[in-house]
Amino acid sequence: MDRFLVKPDQGDLRAAGEEPVPSGGASGGQPNPNWRHLRAQGLNCDYTILFGKAEADEIFRELEQKVEYFTGALAKVQVFGKWHNVPRKQATYGDAGLTYTFSGLTLTPKPWIPVLERVRDRVCRVTGQSFNFVLINRYKDGCDHIGEHRDDERELAPGSPIASVSFGACRDFLFRHKDSRGKRPQRTMEAVRLQLAHGSLLMMNHPTNTHWYHSLPIRKKVLAPRVNLTFRKILPTEK
DNA sequence: TGGGGCGCAGCGCG
DNA sequence: GCGCGCTGCGCCCC
Numbered sequence: 001m002d003r004f005l006v007k008p009d010q011g012d013l014r015a016a017g018e019e020p021v022p023s024g025g026a027s028g029g030q031p032n033p034n035w036r037h038l039r040a041q042g043l044n045c046d047y048t049i050l051f052g053k054a055e056a057d058e059i060f061r062e063l064e065q066k067v068e069y070f071t072g073a074l075a076k077v078q079v080f081g082k083w084h085n086v087p088r089k090q091a092t093y094g095d096a097g098l099t100y101t102f103s104g105l106t107l108t109p110k111p112w113i114p115v116l117e118r119v120r121d122r123v124c125r126v127t128g129q130s131f132n133f134v135l136i137n138r139y140k141d142g143c144d145h146i147g148e149h150r151d152d153e154r155e156l157a158p159g160s161p162i163a164s165v166s167f168g169a170c171r172d173f174l175f176r177h178k179d180s181r182g183k184r185p186q187r188t189m190e191a192v193r194l195q196l197a198h199g200s201l202l203m204m205n206h207p208t209n210t211h212w213y214h215s216l217p218i219r220k221k222v223l224a225p226r227v228n229l230t231f232r233k234i235l236p237t238e239k
Numbered sequence: 240t241g242g243g244g245c246g247c248a249g250c251g252c253g
Numbered sequence: 254g255c256g257c258g259c260t261g262c263g264c265c266c267c
Binding site: 242244250 | 261266
């Protein structure tokens with residue numbers, strides 16, 4: 001019954017005006033973006049528009065041309081013993097020498113390509129954070145989605161944020177506290193909903209991912225594609 | 240104007 | 254972190 005306990009005009013916090021960058025980085029001569037701060041118990045996120053429409057359009061077009069997505073076994077997932085095609089497309093890019101685990105396999109990301117470096121470098125400049133890896137999810141329309149999950153923290157640098165940059169169709173994005181899920185929730189915590197717009201950046205700061213699940217729910221009225229880049233700091237591979 | 244039907248969204252379950 | 258089936262709700266139409 002947590003049918004959007006946060007109404008759009010509550011979850012969709014007002015612009016916060018000119019403020020310092022959220023994590024103490026230098027902005028390198030760029031004007032500070034207008035951050036909107038999302039805060040709840042254990043939830044610490046910051047949202048801004050990172051790219052204006054013209055630049056976002058250009059990046060989106062290039063992503064659509066250049067990104068190579070997984071096919072075959074890597075485009076499938078096993079849940080409760082049954083294999084399914086994931087309801088979206090996925091790809092990974094990152095620094096040479098990194099490895100990560102995906103669908104139970106140890107993989108190496110593809111090397112960076114210019115359009116991804118461009119977005120990564122803008123995120124780094126605006127946040128002062130560095131990232132060595134990006135997971136790309138492409139949702140062809142509102143039927144493509146991702147279910148509630150937390151990102152696997154075992155491979156992430158402890159306390160490092162995840163930077164989520166969106167292009168294309170605007171989609172709802174949902175946070176739900178881990179203790180407020182299921183038939184008999186231990187606590188009643190309001191879900192937090194926001195919309196991820198074309199050219200936007202959502203910083204998911206520590207400890208958000210420890211306490212809150214997130215999802216991109218089905219929205220049948222959305223007909224256009226969305227490409228999402230989540231930049232991460234992955235721990236170097238153990239020798 | 241109101242009620243029925245339909246489609247969407249959320250949730251429990253495996 | 255998947256799809257299915259069920260349910261509730263809101264909106265549209267007559």
